[in-house]
Amino acid sequence: MGELSELFVPRRVAVVGATEREGSVGRAIMENLIDDFDGDVVPVNPKYDEVFGVPAVAGVGESDADLAIVVVPPHIAVQAVREAGEAGIRNVVVITAGFGETGSEGASREQELTEVAEAYDLNLVGPNSLGVMSTPTGMNATFGPENAMAGEMSFMSQSGAFITAVLDWANDQGIGFKDVVSLGNKAVLDEADFIDAWGDDEDTSVIIGYLEGISEGREFIDTAREVTQDTPIVLVKSGRTDAGAQAASSHTGTIAGSDQAYEAGLEQAGVIRAESVQELFDAARVLESQPLPDSDDVAVITNAGGPGVMTTDAVGDSRLSMASFTDETLDEFSETLPEEGNIYNPVDIVGDADNERFRNALDVALADENVGSAIVLTCPTAVLDYDELAADTVELQERHDKPVAACFMGGERVKPAAEVLTEAGIPNYFDPARAVGGLDALSRFRDISEREYDRPTTFDVDEERAREILSDVEGREDTRLGVEAMDLLDAYGIETPQGDIVDAPEDALTVAEGIEGNVVMKIVSPDILHKSDIGGVKVGVPNEEVFDAYEDLVTRARNYQPDANIIGVQVQEMVDLDSGVETIVGMNKDPQFGPLLMFGLGGIFVEVLEDTTFRVAPVAESEAREMTEEIDSAPLLRGARGRDPVDVDGVTETIQRLSQLVTDFPAILELDINPLVATPDGVKAVDVRLTVDPDQL
Amino acid sequence: MGELSELFVPRRVAVVGATEREGSVGRAIMENLIDDFDGDVVPVNPKYDEVFGVPAVAGVGESDADLAIVVVPPHIAVQAVREAGEAGIRNVVVITAGFGETGSEGASREQELTEVAEAYDLNLVGPNSLGVMSTPTGMNATFGPENAMAGEMSFMSQSGAFITAVLDWANDQGIGFKDVVSLGNKAVLDEADFIDAWGDDEDTSVIIGYLEGISEGREFIDTAREVTQDTPIVLVKSGRTDAGAQAASSHTGTIAGSDQAYEAGLEQAGVIRAESVQELFDAARVLESQPLPDSDDVAVITNAGGPGVMTTDAVGDSRLSMASFTDETLDEFSETLPEEGNIYNPVDIVGDADNERFRNALDVALADENVGSAIVLTCPTAVLDYDELAADTVELQERHDKPVAACFMGGERVKPAAEVLTEAGIPNYFDPARAVGGLDALSRFRDISEREYDRPTTFDVDEERAREILSDVEGREDTRLGVEAMDLLDAYGIETPQGDIVDAPEDALTVAEGIEGNVVMKIVSPDILHKSDIGGVKVGVPNEEVFDAYEDLVTRARNYQPDANIIGVQVQEMVDLDSGVETIVGMNKDPQFGPLLMFGLGGIFVEVLEDTTFRVAPVAESEAREMTEEIDSAPLLRGARGRDPVDVDGVTETIQRLSQLVTDFPAILELDINPLVATPDGVKAVDVRLTVDPDQL
Incomplete structure (x- = not known):
């Protein structure tokens, strides 16, 4: 120590x-x-x-x-x-x-x-x-x-x-x-x-x-x-x-x-x-006591078919699976087990099985290279001595050095056998589900012990520019930022749609002319949160309408809230939602763990189905990728229903870059990129909201 | 008996x-x-x-x-x-x-x-x-x-x-x-x-x-x-x-x-x-032994804060909830419990609690009208006699006639108390989750015993017409039916889009002219399952193009499969998917339970998220409604994200009518209405597929 x-x-x-x-x-x-x-x-x-x-x-x-x-x-x-x-x-x-x-x-x-x-x-x-x-x-x-x-x-x-x-x-x-x-x-x-x-x-x-x-x-x-x-x-x-x-x-x-x-x-x-x-x-x-299994394939050896089925259910509920025996094992079982038994897993050695048949079957199963662990499952019978079976189980577990779980069912008559098993580190349960639960824990820990923790990637970013953008909130009562902070993402290498925030209609037109196709225009004001509700967003605006659209957006905002602080209007490239999937990447601060990253698919997936996943930042590439894999709706990113898969690498990198941003700046209290649109060709952060604590800058 | x-x-x-x-x-x-x-x-x-x-x-x-x-x-x-x-x-x-x-x-x-x-x-x-x-x-x-x-x-x-x-x-x-x-x-x-x-x-x-x-x-x-x-x-x-x-x-x-x-x-x-x-x-x-609770609100009385939190978690996992005490109860606890305790639920009567304090607290909690059941949760201390507490618990349970679960934690020293409790029908557990599990089962059975099973509604339908349509498969090798069987739904009062199947281009035009707006046209052939793949579906066809579209669809089908049995072309009203939600109502036959109804939302919800629910037919109105309520995506039917709710009554009725159809005709082996489009104004079955066993007609 x-x-x-x-x-x-x-x-x-x-x-x-x-x-x-x-x-x-x-x-x-x-x-x-x-x-x-x-x-x-x-x-x-x-x-x-x-x-x-x-x-x-x-x-x-x-x-x-x-x-x-x-x-x-x-x-x-x-x-x-x-x-x-x-x-x-x-x-x-x-x-x-x-x-x-x-x-x-x-x-x-x-x-x-x-x-x-x-x-x-x-x-x-x-x-x-x-x-x-x-x-x-x-x-x-x-x-x-x-x-x-x-x-x-x-x-x-x-x-x-x-x-x-x-x-x-x-x-x-x-x-x-x-x-x-x-x-x-x-x-x-x-x-x-x-x-x-x-x-x-x-x-x-x-x-x-x-x-x-x-x-x-x-x-x-x-x-x-x-x-x-x-x-x-x-x-x-x-x-x-x-x-x-x-x-x-x-x-x-x-x-x-x-x-x-x-x-x-x-x-x-x-x-x-x-x-x-x-x-x-x-x-x-x-x-505490058992070796870790080489594989998750379990053999169940039993003298009772019904409990064998229950145990198989419990295996089905766990991360484990039922082992498929090698041909040698099946041949061996065919020769030695009664015809009314079952040589396939769960192996039913039948109610008249004596200790010798039980011991041999367990020995054969544990010797099988396809078997990672075994469960000895018994109902009391007149021909089976539980104490002897316990001793055999302990001996075979040690000899084969594979984990074995025991489910000797019964009450009083099991007690001496259970003591022998417990002594040897093989807890005995009446309920097969608990025996399986033990093997499940061994399998989980094997995976944990084999993990290699990558270090988080450090991307080349413009930290100074980010600090400048965040400093905007200094001296302000309202320390939230919206689309006016899109450059923050840019500074950290997160791609955003082409466009800019302007404060004059002629500038809006200039920006729009530099963008191919129609544009999206949004009022930018920290005082107006729900832009759409007041008609503060215009989609698909052709160049010839940009000038008027600018004036209209500002007028609407003024009418809605005369004293609103209007920063200007965002003129942005249209992002093709039809070929893409809307995702959300977010962060909020946990009092114990600090920045907690969230990922999910946009709209109903997060809001209705609560299909989200979380990681404490900073995250390595592998952790960011896991986030894109473990939500229920993950297949939609990977081309479900005949669509092209989107750029999952881009999503993964965006999560990592956001991780780096919020780790570099503890002043960022919460942040949402919503939506981050992912298409087969890449990802783009279309909108952002964050709250900053200027005292931590 | x-x-x-x-x-x-x-x-x-x-x-x-x-x-x-x-x-x-x-x-x-x-x-x-x-x-x-x-x-x-x-x-x-x-x-x-x-x-x-x-x-x-x-x-x-x-x-x-x-x-x-x-x-x-x-x-x-x-x-x-x-x-x-x-x-x-x-x-x-x-x-x-x-x-x-x-x-x-x-x-x-x-x-x-x-x-x-x-x-x-x-x-x-x-x-x-x-x-x-x-x-x-x-x-x-x-x-x-x-x-x-x-x-x-x-x-x-x-x-x-x-x-x-x-x-x-x-x-x-x-x-x-x-x-x-x-x-x-x-x-x-x-x-x-x-x-x-x-x-x-x-x-x-x-x-x-x-x-x-x-x-x-x-x-x-x-x-x-x-x-x-x-x-x-x-x-x-x-x-x-x-x-x-x-x-x-x-x-x-x-x-x-x-x-x-x-x-x-x-x-x-x-x-x-x-x-x-x-x-x-x-x-x-x-x-076997305890009364059913009047409410699902549980009081937890404990001498140990930590296990109290664990027990609260277990309650949170269950269908039960933590009781909010009446003011009288809180006053009583304030007066009688030490300051460092907790008078709110879980009630922490503190480690130095003797039997009298425990008994009184349990008595007060069980007397509270807001309390449906109670858990007595203890850790061993020098001042608490487990045997006496067991006797008190039994006595108070009987007096108040409310269910009580026991979680007297410990080993050897708990055994006599556990026997007293078990004798009285109060099983004792070391793990609070199991004590909660028992109360949870009582609550579930209370709800089951109070159920009123409605009889399935019998709608006025055209059984003869349905039988005729189903008889189409007689003598055929392929006993599947597709859109040509839309009338089957109609016969059972399930609304379908306006339209018809025609076998001549001029008839197609006549049908289209009777429909407001553009139409959808689909080739109808039992031999062509994936119509879209061969260009067998045309959407948004204006009247002036209907004639040519007919010819084109038939040509494509012929080219694809020269010997295909082409029944004709379906000309159908366009259903506005934008204002609606696509759902699927289906049935297949289970060897033990017979017709099994399925409901879910269309597309990704069924295919990717497997968000479905099942009922054995025939179903009553209440069961059909439950199906629309218990899928994860149910909020989408009820106007999530600012949209208008769709006609859930219509969906419910469609499930019931399908239930009646498959109950009336055991010959229907499987059937899918996909999609059943539900809008705020009603529901329409846009497509149907079924398989029929002519021998059972």
Whole structure:
């Protein structure tokens, strides 16, 4: 592990506020530490000479500890942390509540705490934390009622109560942990820090967590990408739904980012997002212990046809598929299986199958090069010994080194077999869908671990010109820009239709004469948002009508709003919509993840069908291309219904250029290119709207 | 119960093929019956005087039984059933395998069995069945290793092995059953028969099942609709996915209907379809024991904020919503809950909550008129006694008579509490999503039980004219019809554009002159499917060009295919697509459910986005309207993006009229109206294609 290592493997732990008082947190922590911790425990409390027979010191400065657990009341907790820092203790866990979660006084106390931690360069967990655990040293520095069993999952949670619930349940299920941390208010250390540390920890094979928010989106993505090259991360991020986001916001007191940003950010980070506690642990358990499959083709071996069909459905619902066996395998099955069975997948070895037939069939299937993983699916029969089958399954899984999921159906009679399987890292489920879910998680993580993250392309752009255009809003009350900012796109190499904004009818004519064919004319005014509604747009204007059209547009605008700030009239080349597809490329700012890019097809696709996709900027070429591929309406870009495909490369490049623009200028708060017309010959940004924060320029 | 009653409550059961031979089915059934059955058991076997000390008879005719279980080998099984019928035994369960599931010899044996059953009017279960159980009399007439516990679920399964697995598991979970039946090959009695019987059975409060197919779709729908006015039905119908359907087909040897038909048919039947075994039992357990909620507004009472957020997410995922409390409730919570808690939903009564605070909060929430159901959600703490909370939860649920779900999180320490809850019909889950899932099922069934099924409207149509048009295919090799059958729609009152099919250019002109504006002209030939591709369609033809256009169309058709059967040229009014929306109304035949209606929006919506919806015909007005409402693109019919809404009533009526047409004429194998153009002023069927089976006319 990296810098945080001492936090989980301290030599000597000081408990600041240790006491024997019944029902107190200081007592609970002392008890938990004394029970199992391999190192030394030092009670810190000026009121006592000893606590539970352990000699106490008056101040943390005298403790000679390398980890301090702070449980004293809030008004003296910050001072205790400062003393720890002064004494050279680098690792501090603040259990004490009454900080940021409790209003303005608490918030300023938390600010003070953060400053102290920075001054002394502390690894500080909390405040408002249940504590930390690490099973290799038996350290339970929490005030919870349960200690963790040893295992290879490391677990962080933004809810301390959830940790106590999980531990009680996990102990019953035989699930163990390496480290456990209750993040509390995350005043200093946050999820990215622990992911980083556990990524370097050889004893952690899976990182799991429950989060209500992510503190620094971009940092999280960058850290998680590196870690997930080797170590899977599975998280429940709650607040997925509108109702949940509202509840999370009220629970943690932080502004919730949009779930679209979390969904995009977690995906870009390589995190497997679980939607429920069950999904979280189902995925984590197999990721902890099983090898990754070489292929997504699953063999199902069963003594019962009906459940075999159910399992096939579950495979159909997942990213996996049913394996097609090689001829050798089929020959082998033909020779060894009864005629009324099924040699094709799902392999039905029939209800009278004994252990030998089961073992042989599984062995043959796992040996097949077309098989990436297998599911052992059984219903109880008089001739099948579940315990023996469990042992065979474990042995064959290890020998073939392919992932195996177990679905030994039944209740009481399955329990000893299930224990053998669980012990060997093969969780057993009654429901085939959950067995398939585990294999699905392995397949997803294999793809994540094989990802190559390209760097975002840096295009040659005119940043100075862009800055000038954006500066237009300085000193203005209304900081929105519209078509008058089309040059901004131009500065970043995003193609726009030929044309210009003019403020005199004769100039309009000059521009129009330079454009082939009729033109589109639009009034340009920051005060007039819905131009079409007031007749502020004229389409297909021939040159001879341009002069009058100019006058008419200005008159309409004046009539509509006499005091409107009229910048002029845009005279623009007609873009042929018939041969093209209207798309929208947009960006808005997420409080946690920063610029969030959006892509979709124009009109009904975004507005009615909500067929959109999101990415946190900056994006690499591959990510921009994925955006053009993963919307439901993507086939329309690629020539559905006999039409020519449009210039998808151009769309992809436009997304990347916009990504670069909004990354270069955090002052751009939101921006929409709508429509970006894509034709077989290229793309053109026909209209743009953005909002700028001049203070960030 | 109705006619099937004797099957489950026999006085005296004959076991035809009873034996003591080790490992035999006849022995297993004898043992199971002797163990617990309240009535008499009669072994039938000419080889023995007695079996397990029970006097045997030589033939079933001498048994004086009212239920015969047949386990003798296939070649003598049919004769045994005949003898039972002759002896006046009305109820027979054929355990014996080797019938329809094993090839052509077996199939003809099964046919013979069906004929015998019909001759003697037998209630016949199987063949190839595990048997039947009924807990009130302790009858276990199966050869499975487990007996069921008593309960109020009745359970049917097309997989016998699945029954043995479920029983073993259910006994461990404390889940009981009223009747259990292994359907086997369903030669006589099928799922609809058991649904019908259990619907009348006062001791069955939920019907559950595992099916791989439904024998008679329409009968099933009609039966289930009636039963689900009172009794919920929850089914796993496997073969949902393509892979699963293939596996199901190979397992049962029947042609799989499309899952679109099953999805539509089960929904129309009022059946709750579970996607997994877990979903099946999670739904069934609450439906068995809990009251239906008056509203979908849920209160969540918790001592832990984090899990409260997770639960809120699960509510957001479901059809339920978070309750908004009345002012009285909020006042009450303000007065009684600690300041750091949350009085809004999810109600956070904070980690130091004792049993009294929990009980009071739940009591207040359940008393709130805005609350339809509640979830009790806890993490383990030192101050909360789970057992006491379980008792309180049960008491308050009963007192307020509102559904309550429990999510007492934890492992070992939860077990006694979970038993108390389960006993009272409140299943406890570690995962909040599953607790929410149970309440969701209650809400769904409330809506199902309140449904009023309208009868399909019978429109005044010209059936004779329709029959004449359809008869055109008689004697033809190609039994497809195209625009030449537009009159068919007309005969059923579906509006078509003005126009006619003519076979001479001067007639074309006459027709065109009778139509306002320019016309569309299309070649009409059963041999030319893709008219546009050969230039067989002319749009916007003015009257002066009609004559030449006629000649040109015919020439093109002749050049394309000299021997084509050219019926003539269709001259049709231009339908204004700009003000309208193109829709598609179609039908194809499903092997189980018969005519299956499809509706969607034309072009990309059906072809690229697959945005379609299905119903089994005939449909009532309400069902046809639902079809226009439930596609994703439905807003486009109702005036999205500032356009005028189209004539949705007209679309709805067209679906109903098509439903009547295809119901009246089973000879129509498939039919597509594409497009049916819907404008604000009405709907017009612009083109039609159908395939007819002349033998069914």
